[in-house]
Amino acid sequence: MSDRWPLAARLAPVGLLALLALVTLAPTGGPLRLASGDSAAATAWTEALDALPEDPTVLVGFDPDVGTYAEVRATARAAIADLLHRDARVVLVSLTVEGRALLVAELARLARLEANPTRLLDLGYLPGAEAALVSLTRGPAVPVDAEGELARRLASEGMSSVDALLVVGGNDLGPRSWVEQVRPRVPALPLLALAPTVLLPELQPYLESGQLTALLGTPRDGAAYRASVDLGPLERMRELSEPPVAAVFVGIVAAIVALGQAWARRLAARLRETGRDGADGS
Amino acid sequence: MNGFFGTEAADLAATWIAALLTLVVLGGLLGERRLFGWSQHLLAGLITGFLALLAVDEVIVPRLVRPLLDGGIARGELWLGLALVAVTAAAPWVPRVVAAVPISIAIGSLAAFALGGAIIGTVLPQLAAAVAVDRAAPVETLAGVAAAGISGLVLLGFLHGVPRGRPVQVAAAAGRWLLVAGMGGWLGYLLVSRLLLLLDRIGFLLGDWLGIGR
Numbered sequence A: 001m002s003d004r005w006p007l008a009a010r011l012a013p014v015g016l017l018a019l020l021a022l023v024t025l026a027p028t029g030g031p032l033r034l035a036s037g038d039s040a041a042a043t044a045w046t047e048a049l050d051a052l053p054e055d056p057t058v059l060v061g062f063d064p065d066v067g068t069y070a071e072v073r074a075t076a077r078a079a080i081a082d083l084l085h086r087d088a089r090v091v092l093v094s095l096t097v098e099g100r101a102l103l104v105a106e107l108a109r110l111a112r113l114e115a116n117p118t119r120l121l122d123l124g125y126l127p128g129a130e131a132a133l134v135s136l137t138r139g140p141a142v143p144v145d146a147e148g149e150l151a152r153r154l155a156s157e158g159m160s161s162v163d164a165l166l167v168v169g170g171n172d173l174g175p176r177s178w179v180e181q182v183r184p185r186v187p188a189l190p191l192l193a194l195a196p197t198v199l200l201p202e203l204q205p206y207l208e209s210g211q212l213t214a215l216l217g218t219p220r221d222g223a224a225y226r227a228s229v230d231l232g233p234l235e236r237m238r239e240l241s242e243p244p245v246a247a248v249f250v251g252i253v254a255a256i257v258a259l260g261q262a263w264a265r266r267l268a269a270r271l272r273e274t275g276r277d278g279a280d281g282s
Numbered sequence B: 001m002n003g004f005f006g007t008e009a010a011d012l013a014a015t016w017i018a019a020l021l022t023l024v025v026l027g028g029l030l031g032e033r034r035l036f037g038w039s040q041h042l043l044a045g046l047i048t049g050f051l052a053l054l055a056v057d058e059v060i061v062p063r064l065v066r067p068l069l070d071g072g073i074a075r076g077e078l079w080l081g082l083a084l085v086a087v088t089a090a091a092p093w094v095p096r097v098v099a100a101v102p103i104s105i106a107i108g109s110l111a112a113f114a115l116g117g118a119i120i121g122t123v124l125p126q127l128a129a130a131v132a133v134d135r136a137a138p139v140e141t142l143a144g145v146a147a148a149g150i151s152g153l154v155l156l157g158f159l160h161g162v163p164r165g166r167p168v169q170v171a172a173a174a175g176r177w178l179l180v181a182g183m184g185g186w187l188g189y190l191l192v193s194r195l196l197l198l199l200d201r202i203g204f205l206l207g208d209w210l211g212i213g214r
Helices: A004-025 A040-050 A069-085 A097-112 A129-137 A149-161 A175-182 A197-208 A219-228 A232-237 A245-281 B009-030 B033-074 B076-089 B096-130 B138-157 B166-209
Strands: A057-063 A089-094 A120-125 A164-169 A191-194 A214-216
Touching: A004 A245, A004 B009, A004 B166, A040 A191, A040 A214, A040 A219, A057 A069, A057 A097, A057 A149, A069 A089, A069 A097, A069 A164, A069 A191, A069 A214, A069 A219, A069 A232, A069 B166, A089 A097, A089 A149, A097 A120, A097 B033, A120 A149, A120 B033, A129 A175, A129 B096, A164 A175, A175 A191, A175 A197, A175 B096, A197 A214, A197 B096, A197 B166, A214 A219, A245 B166, B009 B033, B009 B166, B033 B076, B076 B096, B096 B138, B138 B166
Parallel strands: A057 A089, A057 A164, A089 A120, A164 A191, A191 A214
Antiparallel strands: none
16 A cells, blocks of 8 residues: 555646546536626626727736736636727736736737737836836826827827726736726726736725726636627637636645645644654553 | 637747647656756746847837937936946946945835835725725625724734733734635635646647647
C-alpha cells in the first residue's frame, strides 16, 4: 500500500485533468447552465447601458491580467460588441503591461472580425499607475497619429465628451483604482466594472454603496449577461465557448476532497502524537 | 475557442507554440520542474521584452522624444522630467541629496495618489455605507445592521497588546474568526477563478489545438 500510494498521488493530477477533459467534452444543456442562475447583475448592467444617451462615448479601461482573463474574456468581448452594436464610440486605454498585451490581441481580433474602426479609438498604454488615472480625468491624451472624428472630439472636449466608464479589471489598477482615483473627479459618469470572481469581495461593497453602477463579477453574472445580450449583426464577435458547469463542479469537488485529505492527514498525525504521548506517560 | 488566432500559417504556429507551452506548464503537475521553470523564465523574459517595447514605442518616443523635437526649448516640463531621469540613472555617482530628489518625488506622489484616493474613494464612502440606517425593506435594514456589527467586530479583532476587559476580548476574538471566515470565502473565489483558467486551457488544448468538440 505504502509503495503504491506515492504513485497514485503522482498520477492523481493527470487523472483529474483527464476527468476534467472528459467532462468538458460531454454534451451540456438543459438547466445545467451558468446563465440559468440569478440575472440581477446582468439586468443592472443592461439598464446602465440603456440609460446612456444616443451614440455614447464609453471610455474602457482595459487592464485584465493574464491569470484571470480566461474567466472574463467571453464577457469582455460580448460587452465591447454590445457597445458597438449600440453605436457607441469605444475609447480603449490600458494602464498595465499585461492589460496592454491583451488589448493588442483583442484589437487584432476585432480588426479580423471587421469591427467598425471609426467607432474604436486606442489610446494605447498610459504609464504612471494612479497618477495616470488622475491624468485621464483631466483629458485623455490622444495619440498624435490618431485620426477620425472620435479622436478629434476627445482631444478637443476631453472627458466632457465621455458618457460612461467601463473597466475590465484584473489584479492591478482594476475597478477599485478607478473608484478611488477617477470616480471622485468625474462623479457624474456611470462606472461599470467587469472583473474576475477573485475581486468580488473587494468590489461588492462599491456596488452596494453606489460607487459602481453595475458589476459583472462572477462567471454566473457574465454568462447571464452574455445570454441576454442581443448583438444583431455583430453576433460574429461573440465568443461561443462557455465554461462547462459540470467540469467546474468536478473541479470544486476535487478541491474539497484534496482539502479533506490534507485535514484528515493532519488529524491522524495529531492523534498518533497524542497516543504516543499517552503511551509514554503510562 | 479563445479566438486570439486566425487561420493563417502564423496563427497556426502560434497555436502550436501556445499548446506546447501549456503542456509544459501542466507537466509541472507531474513533477517535470525543469521545463516548467524554463517556461517561467520565458514568460518573465517575454514580459520584460514587451515592457521595453512599450516603453520605447508608446512612452519614450511619442511622449518625450517627439514633443521635444517638435516643441524644443518651450517644453520645460519635459526637460525637467528628463533631467530627473538622468539624475536617477546617475544616482551612484551624484551626491545622495541630489539622487534622492527624483526618487522622493516618485515615491511621494505615488503614495499621495494612492492614499488620497483610498480615503476619498474607499474609506469615507464605505464608512458611510457601513452605518446602519432605516431602509425601506426590513431585510435591508437588518443586513445593514449586520454589516455594521461585523465591521465593528473585525476592527476590534485588530486590537493587540492593549489592556482590555473580558467583553472586548470576546468581541475581538469573534472579529478575528469573522476575518478568517472572510478569508476562507475569498480563497473559495480564488479557487473558482483558477479552476476556470484550468478549464479554459483544457478547452484550448482540445478545441483550438486538437480540434475536438469544435
